Amino acid sequence: MRLTRRGTLVALATLGAFVAGATFGARALNAVAAPSLVAFAYAVVVVWRTDQPRVERLIPPAGHPGETRRMQFNVATSGTAELTDRLPAGLRPRSHTTPLLGDDHVEYDVEYARRGAHAVGPLTIRITDPLGLVARRFRYENDKEVLVYPAVTAITDGGALAGLVDQSGMPDRQAFDRLREYAPGDPLRDVNWKTTAKYGNLVVTEYAAEDQGAVTVVGEATPDGTGDNADAMADAVASIVTYLLDVGIEVEVAVPGGELPAGVGDRQRQAALDLLARTPPGQVGTDAIANADVHVVAEGETTVEVRGADVRYADLVGGRGVTA
Amino acid sequence: MNVVDRDVGRFGPRLVATFAIVVLTATYLSVLYETVDIAGGLDLFVPVVAGAFLGGLVLGRFLPDSLALPLALVIAVGGALLYVPSIPNGELLLSRLDLVVEDILALLTGLSILKIINAGVWATAFAPVPVFLSWFFVGRRRYSLAALVGVAALVFLILTSDAGVILGLFGVLAAATAVGVGDVDLRGGRLADADGVAMVVAAMVVLTVSVSLVPGGASQPLLRDTGGNADTIEASLTGTSGEISIQGSISLSPDVRFRVDADEGQYWKVASYDRYTGDGWVRTAPVRSFDGTQSGPDGPTRELEQTVTAETDLSVMPAAWKATRVSGEDADVTGFGGIQPAEPLGPDERYDVVSELSTATPDQLRAAGDDYEDVDVEKYTRLPESTPQQLTEYTTVLTSNANNSYDTARIVETHLEQKPYSLDVDRPSGDVAYSFLTEMEAGYCTYYATTMVSMLRSQGIPARFVTGYTPGQEVDGEYVVRGLNAHAWVEVYFPGYGWQTFDPTPSGPRQATEQDSLDTARSEGESGVDVPGSTPTPTPEPTATPEPTAAPTPGENGTASTPSDGANGSGGETPPGGVGDIGGLDPAGGDGSVPTTTGGGDGGFALPSPSREETALGTIVFLGVAAAARRSGATSRAYRAVWLRRQPRTDDPVHDIERAHERMEYLLARERRPRRTGETPRRYLRSLGDRDAMRVGDIYERAVYAGRTDEAAADEAVDRVDALVKKYRRF
Amino acid sequence: MSDNLAADTTDHADVEAVGDLARRVTTNVEEVIVGHHDVVEHLVTALLARGHVLLEDVPGVGKTMLARAVARSVDCSFKRVQFTPDLLPTDVTGVNVFNEKTREFDFHPGPIFANVVLGDEINRAPPKTQSALLEAMEEQQVTVDGTTRHVPDPFIVIATQNSVERDRTYELPAAELDRFMKKLHLGYPDEDDESEVLARVVGQHPIDTLSPVAGVEEIVAARQSVANVTVESAIREYVTRLARYTREHATLGVSPRGSISLLRAGQARAALNDRDYVIPDDVQREAVVTFAHRIRPAPDGDLTGRELVEEALERTTV
Incomplete structure (x- = not known):
């Protein structure tokens, strides 16, 4: 608890009034000094007795850069209070202050500026007496974070990735790949009788190897101090992974921040975005690169290597042709 | 909540904060208004203040904060340009900054603004600065700054001892309210959110009134006018420390003050006062050191030599009017020609005076005319603008038969001498002169003299209020003058003859009262009451009574005009207040019969209690208590207790059942435990296990979730809930 | 005041019969x-509330047995479909087969045309097959x-889902999950x-000796009564x-x-308790089993x- 600026001014003036009154005997200064003293005493008592306000922070859901979400608080406080929230770089605004009126639900807009797992807070609540003479601050730390995913861009020119799509298939426990006409030499065991009956000719099920189902996407980025390379890598990997998952392909991810085992569907996409949101720049292991079907490298410019062919990521999303 | 509610709630804080600043402004403006009322110039003051108020408020809406101080400075300079040329030697003031500082210091340490020369103009120059500045800030919603400016102005006027305790208290309360509620407005709160402010302000009232703090004492100006510098500039700015405030009941002091060795007894004059404030007198004359001689009055005169010996500490130099030569002590002289000692006299110190007494006859005075060129007639005929018109009318009617100033004065004097004399009076609250004339039953010399001066001034006749001593007890050729001889009378100016003495106090009753006081003091064995030889003989001889004015015209009351102290020893009563200076009644003197001063003795914080202020303070405390009660939920709890006990029935059974269920839930929440948010009523009641409650729950369930109910069910529900209430109250 | 989903009101006697059943x-x-x-209770009430049920479990705990037992108890026809990735829609709905003799197409109905249809491992079915099933569930045709063609009445689909290999199989899309009343x-x-x-x-498996305790018409009547159970505005x-709470606190709510x-399930539950009006x-x-699977x-x-x-149950005022 400490004096506010206004409180200091009033305290000095009250002191001056007492001194002047005693020295020069202007008794009417009592009328000015005494109530001020009472106001101070009241202020100190009121602020001292205030309980710690209860604050519940409701973190907005994860989103992509450029989106705006609402940070919300449920606050239970009494008296005159003011709430100040601080946000790290990567979110805007960096701080927000609002007065509180009783039990309140406070909201404000947060703009997701940059990818990352941003730890929010600390939150301070400043309680003053009704006249604003004395103030007391309560500080709340937490370990909650706002997750901003990398920017996902639609891949318009998927030509380079087309081969992957054809090659991979719907994964399954039995992991069969596709149906094709019987070719001499195919084991009879693989004949798909149901379809043969409908089709009229012999049809064979071609099984793929288990791990051929999954496309491995690997990302690397050169550390450059600003984190731009890491962002570029994350954006590229996220876009590619989303594209593949949307088509229905099983995807596996390896980035400096960790690995994600193969999987499909929405759940896999969430997990990938989560991983990519947090990944720092750096390199991955050599065997990871060896297994990679898609290798993304960000070092100022972002290049995507697919089965030996290099293509600029900008082209993938820009819609221009591939130069092999 | 409809729109109207919300808007009123939004504007509530702003209205209250603005009103608080209005109150604060009124506190210091009331002092300034009174000054202008007394010293003249209301027709300039009101529009200037109104202009400053409106200008501040309007400009504050549009102009930025940074322009506040520069604009205020412009107004201050404008005020200075208005005031400085209106006083003599004003231009010199502009070049001597150190003198300005000295005067400001004097003001800040207790010099009343009423003593300022052309106080009315000064007040009109001063007022717009805080008014404009604070209302500019109100226009910008900077309530704290507005309050700061207002309080600063009020504190200034407190320091000059023109604003009292009540005004100071209300000003601070208003400032606190403005700051607190202004904060609520700036935060976007509603009026209900300002309940904390109400509580603080109420606490301020309650605790302040019940505690006494800074020890009191009269305000002493830091800088007294010393006769040392011949500079007229300093002296031209302010008057001396002479002021008188009219008191209520007083008593007489029997101590001997001084002795006068002279051939005849005269009224020993001490000081005269020109400015009437409605409840007191102020002298606005500069003081400079006396080089020993000055001219006498116009017209025929004779000389009287006097040797005055002090018996106690004496800070005045009594002498018959008009003293023309003084020797034996260093003296100062006022602008009115009165003499004062440069240093207070101690016991047995003495000085010699030669006075020239006017010997103008009544006929000469009647013929004196009204060509008042030689005197500042404005100064001596000014009455406060709040003086009732009836005073003038009364006097005009009374003196309609007189066709010259002398006769007019005599008629007034005689008329007032009819009034009963008493030392025990209630100080009137309005204009003293008018009250004495029409309402009061009796009074003492101060009242008589004040009233006569006011009445004469209302007729345009220059008159002034004079203090001094009646001749005293003659002992062996000397006159023994005691505190109880102190007296107030009137001087009227006649062209060509100067100031002539009149005394409207009836001498008979006065002397009788004085004698009683002296006898009582002697019988109680008080010391200092006599000097060798002054102890009375049973019948003191009559002494020759001096007649400063000619014999009364036939037909008029004979004794009235002679300031006789005829038969016995003694003289006037102790004039109250500042005239106490004369009798050595300095605060340091500690005289036993110091008359009561307003506001109680030293120390303590006794609030005088006019009922209007009490009502206002009481209202504030009530608001604070109400806010506290509301916040603590005491009011809602009380309301709930009543609501629980009894339920008014309607003809809608569903409504009744719902209301009964509500009561039951409130009761059970209080007595057992509240129902959790996600807990169904059925589970809740089963967990409590009360049969009555479960039955009510079933009725409620059927009504609300099955839509089936009837009067009988409603009756049963209400009855069972009533039974529950009784059951739990038993414990 | 009183406000029902259908014009008729179910009275107490009807409800008692339903509860008994x-x-x-x-x-x-x-x-x-x-x-x-x-x-079992949830399954039976789902049947009475005209809903479909999704059973998610490890293999071998009796899902098939449960479905069969229910079908047997109410004297209803029962068919089982094992979903595989190559299952075609016609495998579910039936197919028109050319009859050489009459030179016309005969319709051979698929397993969907039964009162109780057990669909095993629904998540392995290809999208087209799933949509055929969903059409039947939603529109009864x-x-x-x-x-x-219409499916029989009463009609209930009990689908199963393997809870083991979550990541390597598709989640049922949210839209499909939403079609199941309870999980x-x-x-x-x-x-x-x-x-x-x-x-x-x-010795003998109890399912073989299980006899019906209710008839098809009884079930039809019971379902009608349940639909008429009183639901007040409260x-x-x-x-x-409750639904709004889930929407505010999740990416995808109810x-x-x-x-x-949930409303229908509540009606069935009220009837089970011999009450002709729903209480909180x-x-x-019914809230958890009805809502949980719809939430992401x-x-x-x-x-x-x-x-x-x-x-939501804890924090929503009743």
Whole structure:
């Protein structure tokens, strides 16, 4: 608890009034000094007795850069209070202050500026007496974070990735790949009788190897101090992974921040975005690169290597042709 | 909540904060208004203040904060340009900054603004600065700054001892309210959110009134006018420390003050006062050191030599009017020609005076005319603008038969001498002169003299209020003058003859009262009451009574005009207040019969209690208590207790059942435990296990979730809930 | 005041009959299924509330047995479909086969044309096949080669889903999950129950001797009564509040279809308790199984769908 600026001014003036009154005997200064003293005493008592306000922070859901979400608080406080929230770089605004009126639900807009797992807070609540003479601050730390995913861009020119799509298939426990006409030499065991009956000719099920189902996407980025390379890598990997998952392909991810085992569907996409949101720049292991079907490298410019062919990521999303 | 509610709630804080600043402004403006009322110039003051108020408020809406101080400075300079040329030697003031500082210091340490020369103009120059500045800030919603400016102005006027305790208290309360509620407005709160402010302000009232703090004492100006510098500039700015405030009941002091060795007894004059404030007198004359001689009055005169010996500490130099030569002590002289000692006299110190007494006859005075060129007639005929018109009318009617100033004065004097004399009076609250004339039953010399001066001034006749001593007890050729001889009378100016003495106090009753006081003091064995030889003989001889004015015209009351102290020893009563200076009644003197001063003795914080202020303070405390009660939920709890006990029935059974269920839930929440948010009523009641409650729950369930109910069910529900209430109250 | 979903009001006698029926069926099924009383009750009430049920479980805990027992108890036809990735829609709905003799196409109905249809491992079915099933669930009809045919009444689909290999198989899309009124979970029996199971299967399996305790018409009538159980505005508002809470606290919350399902399930539960009006307790009883599977929680929240529903129950005013 400490004096506010206004409180200091009033305290000095009250002191001056007492001194002047005693020295020069202007008794009417009592009328000015005494109530001020009472106001101070009241202020100190009121602020001292205030309980710690209860604050519940409701973190907005994860989103992509450029989106705006609402940070919300449920606050239970009494008296005159003011709430100040601080946000790290990567979110805007960096701080927000609002007065509180009783039990309140406070909201404000947060703009997701940059990818990352941003730890929010600390939150301070400043309680003053009704006249604003004395103030007391309560500080709340937490370990909650706002997750901003990398920017996902639609891949318009998927030509380079087309081969992957054809090659991979719907994964399954039995992991069969596709149906094709019987070719001499195919084991009879693989004949798909149901379809043969409908089709009229012999049809064979071609099984793929288990791990051929999954496309491995690997990302690397050169550390450059600003984190731009890491962002570029994350954006590229996220876009590619989303594209593949949307088509229905099983995807596996390896980035400096960790690995994600193969999987499909929405759940896999969430997990990938989560991983990519947090990944720092750096390199991955050599065997990871060896297994990679898609290798993304960000070092100022972002290049995507697919089965030996290099293509600029900008082209993938820009819609221009591939130069092999 | 409809729109109207919300808007009123939004504007509530702003209205209250603005009103608080209005109150604060009124506190210091009331002092300034009174000054202008007394010293003249209301027709300039009101529009200037109104202009400053409106200008501040309007400009504050549009102009930025940074322009506040520069604009205020412009107004201050404008005020200075208005005031400085209106006083003599004003231009010199502009070049001597150190003198300005000295005067400001004097003001800040207790010099009343009423003593300022052309106080009315000064007040009109001063007022717009805080008014404009604070209302500019109100226009910008900077309530704290507005309050700061207002309080600063009020504190200034407190320091000059023109604003009292009540005004100071209300000003601070208003400032606190403005700051607190202004904060609520700036935060976007509603009026209900300002309940904390109400509580603080109420606490301020309650605790302040019940505690006494800074020890009191009269305000002493830091800088007294010393006769040392011949500079007229300093002296031209302010008057001396002479002021008188009219008191209520007083008593007489029997101590001997001084002795006068002279051939005849005269009224020993001490000081005269020109400015009437409605409840007191102020002298606005500069003081400079006396080089020993000055001219006498116009017209025929004779000389009287006097040797005055002090018996106690004496800070005045009594002498018959008009003293023309003084020797034996260093003296100062006022602008009115009165003499004062440069240093207070101690016991047995003495000085010699030669006075020239006017010997103008009544006929000469009647013929004196009204060509008042030689005197500042404005100064001596000014009455406060709040003086009732009836005073003038009364006097005009009374003196309609007189066709010259002398006769007019005599008629007034005689008329007032009819009034009963008493030392025990209630100080009137309005204009003293008018009250004495029409309402009061009796009074003492101060009242008589004040009233006569006011009445004469209302007729345009220059008159002034004079203090001094009646001749005293003659002992062996000397006159023994005691505190109880102190007296107030009137001087009227006649062209060509100067100031002539009149005394409207009836001498008979006065002397009788004085004698009683002296006898009582002697019988109680008080010391200092006599000097060798002054102890009375049973019948003191009559002494020759001096007649400063000619014999009364036939037909008029004979004794009235002679300031006789005829038969016995003694003289006037102790004039109250500042005239106490004369009798050595300095605060340091500690005289036993110091008359009561307003506001109680030293120390303590006794609030005088006019009922209007009490009502206002009481209202504030009530608001604070109400806010506290509301916040603590005491009011809602009380309301709930009543609501629980009894339920008014309607003809809608569903409504009744719902209301009964509500009561039951409130009761059970209080007595057992509240129902959790996600807990169904059925589970809740089963967990409590009360049969009555479960039955009510079933009725409620059927009504609300099955839509089936009837009067009988409603009756049963209400009855069972009533039974529950009784059951739990038993414990 | 009184406000019902249909014009007729169900009176107390009707409701008692329904409650009686439900209890009989449940007891009967429990001759075969040991130790899952709540799940059986939920299944029976779902049948009465015209809903479909998704069973998610580890293999071998009796999902098929449960479905068969229910079908047997109410004297209804039962068909099982095993979904595989190569299953064609016609495998479900039926196919028109060319009859050489009459030189016309005969319709051979698929397994969908039964009262109780058990669809095993629905998540392995290809999208087209799933949509055929969903059409049947939603509209009580299927379209084959342009011709629309109705499925029988009563009709209930009990689908199963393997809870083991979550990541390597598709989640059912949210839109499909939403079509199931309830998602139930059997789980392994406890020790005593497991012993009891073993005891029962020695010798003759109880399912073979299980006899019906209700008829098809009874079920049809019961379903009608359940649909007419009184639902006052207080209940509707409560259900709405619960649904809204889930929407505010999750990426994807409960849809209006979900709210309707909960309402119907509540009606069935009220009838089971011999009450002809729904009270909040009924809603609370059915909330988790009806809502949890429709919710996709916020990714950074640490609540599952089930936990979110429980939180909603705790924090929503009744």
